[in-house]
Amino acid sequence: MKTKLQNNVAITVIRVIAALVVLILAFLLGDILISGIPHISWHFLTAASQSFTSGGGIGVQLFNSIYLLILTLIISFPISLGAGIFLSEYAPKNIFTATVRMAIEVLSSLPSVVVGLFGFLLFVVQMDMGFSILSGAIALTFFNLPLLTRNIEESLRAVPDLQREAGLSLGLSKWKTVTKIILPEALPGIVTGVVLGAGRVFGEAAALIYTAGQSATNINFGNWNPFNSTSPLNLMRPAETLAVHIWKINSEGVMPDAAAVSAGSSAVLIIAVLIFNFSARVIGNQLYRKLTATK
Template sequence: MNNKKNHNNQARIVNNVWTAIFYAIAILVIALLVFIAEKIITMGWGFWDTDFLFGAPSNTMAGGGIGPQLFNSFYLLVISLIVSFPLGLGAGIYLSQYAKKGRFLNFVRLCIETMASLPSIVVGLFGLLVFVTLADWGYTLVGGALVLTILNLPNLTRICEMAISSVSASVKEASLGLGATKWQTITKVLIPTAIQEIITGVILTAGRIFGEAAALIYTAGLTTPTLNAAAPLDSPVNPFNIFRPAETLAVHIWKLNSEGIVPDAREIATKSAAILIIMVFVFNIAARLIAKLLDKRFKGSVGAKPKKVKSKLIS
């Protein structure tokens, strides 16, 4: 009897120790993020200086800015979303509504999984081969945008598919029962119902491709011409010309670290890193805020509470 009691006590102590360990792990992970964010932001303190944010970079002297790189990052993101979002939505609709179970669907899923797991450097090399060499565009913004599309497409497809198939079946049946066709049901019922999840997911993936660098080194290039908005659109110095080289902020950090010759390379890199981190926070917070706003708007009209978006890599 006594022996059993001891055993129980021991089990309880072990249990408590492990509970403490789990708490320690959770706190450690949170502390690590706080440490990283704090370190980056204090090291890059002063990143909001407008001369730095919008100024032209200097190749040899200290005091250059990151204006073109920042612009390129946003412009590249917008173009790649314009290409990838319709494709991802279409593929998501296809997978959730039209695809029939069987060998072919299995193969499509294998392709999506393969695409999602491709190392970004391999996708970048594919871009180098096809867009830079074969199409003979050289290093271009559009090449970079297409490479980002390849990186982003599997995630977007999965987000759209999950969002559309999580719409409750009764909503879909009601629409079909009222005499709507399948396509009408998809465009007028399913997509509006799923839109909250889709938008949240798109913003989160946008945050991720904003910081992509490995795939862009060999596609969008390591340089930016001195931009001049007054130049004609087909001139390589017009900022909106998509057939010009475009170094993004993330690529800029890598370049400064590996071959930076400006005396303040380290300072520019830390400030740029601070901006990238802040953009990640902004994208995350924006996704959450928009999810909340849309949730409120759609709750009344749909009735069912939309499921929360899951941001996992492979489902």
Template sequence: MSAKTANRVATIVIISVAVFIVALLAGLLGFILVRGIGHISFDFLTSAPQTIKAGGGIGPQLFNSLFLLVLTLIITVPLGVGAGIYMSEYAKPGRFTDFIRLIVEVLSSFPSIVVGLFGLLVIVNLFGLGFSLFSGALALTVFNLPLMVRITEQAIRGVPREQKEASLALGLSRWKTITSVMMPIALPTIITGTILASGRVFGEAAALLFTAGMTSPRLDFSNWNPLSPTSPLNPFRPAETLAVHIWKINSEGLAPDAAQIAAGASAVLVIVVLLFNFTARWFGRYMYKKLTASK
């Protein structure tokens, strides 16, 4: 086979694989949206679910998922970005640094059910936090922290060495060089890592069964006292997320329209993830242009 023919064959194979992946994703999204979007309404998005009769919605579960996302990012992003900066700029090569990287790789491959059991034994029982949003956020941090550390480290290392050396040559400190020169360049990659971590927060169910719980108290959305057990802003209350609700309503099947509720909830979950991804990418480009003064 000549080089020209081999190049043509390789190009066709690569394009075919890419088209197959796009078609598979489009088919999956289309199936979920077409099956569930007809069940979405304002009442469905705002009302509480019914377990013994038809009707109800996913209002508390949708709010719990968004609240859990915020709590998890508040914990994960500072720790992950800080650890990534340390590993790329401050940690000296050696056995200790290699051991830290090994631990990060091991944590990133842990099964979610194992992390859930760890959260149940340590976070829920040993620390006495109980089934709560905060316990779920800590368990999800175990998932997302290795990803954030690894992506931040690679993003910082990907900054051209000439820019770093030029900043240091001008008399800027190492920290000022990191925050003013390297971080703006690495920001789009870090935001991509945050998006990947956030997608896992939305879709995770196994770990949250053992940490956040499978029930939610009746929330009073007029009560904004974060210490009240019925307040939606209380991070120490049990909370059923949207992904857990989909699993629960399918497994129990108590509601007559359980299949329709699960289909609508799945469509809402996909739409929320897509909206979050697009918004986060727009914000990343906006911050990159602002921090680097590029047009």
């Protein structure tokens, strides 16, 4: 009898805790969405922001967030793919590998504001890159690299060794086995990790305040020459992202509708992150089916 009672108590406690977690999440999401969604309109999503008058939008910030995310992925994905493959498939067990692993772990636990300040000192000031998208993308790469490397390494490791043996026993080289057998099998996990990481990068503010800057300069969406300073693609222009925008409005916003803009921006940010999370699952599953020919 006592065992049964203990069991019931334990299960109830666990259920309550789980429900609490869901409740907190639902409350947070609900609050942000309910207060934000009424402010979202096509105009809000596309118009330029206003500093002193109401009726401003978040068009530039939204574009900046997406562009910065893409740049960050372009820089960080190849590096972490290489590092992940090395760590999972080639790294011998020695001091060097242990140091690399340790470095990755330390890097992943750095507070993002520290990454931001470091980026500010090194890229913005020392290397004279100014507040720019490029500085921001490199800072975000520091932030994203350890997570992505770990994710890729773990996805590769999750592929059974039997698959490696199968490749080698057919006379394939180790490199071919890794790239043509192991990598495709790990790809769904890798993609899921990349997209989840993208969600984090998308919502990051602290690392960007001192690197990509806090101003949304006027950009001309008719001009796609990346070397022109008003072009959206220009790498050296300062670029306030959506997350930074929210932070800025709430700390020093003087427009009359600051609260509404902030609520709307938060809702857009949350929706974007949710889309990332869901699409991570969908894309991961579909890729797996496609690559493994499971119908």
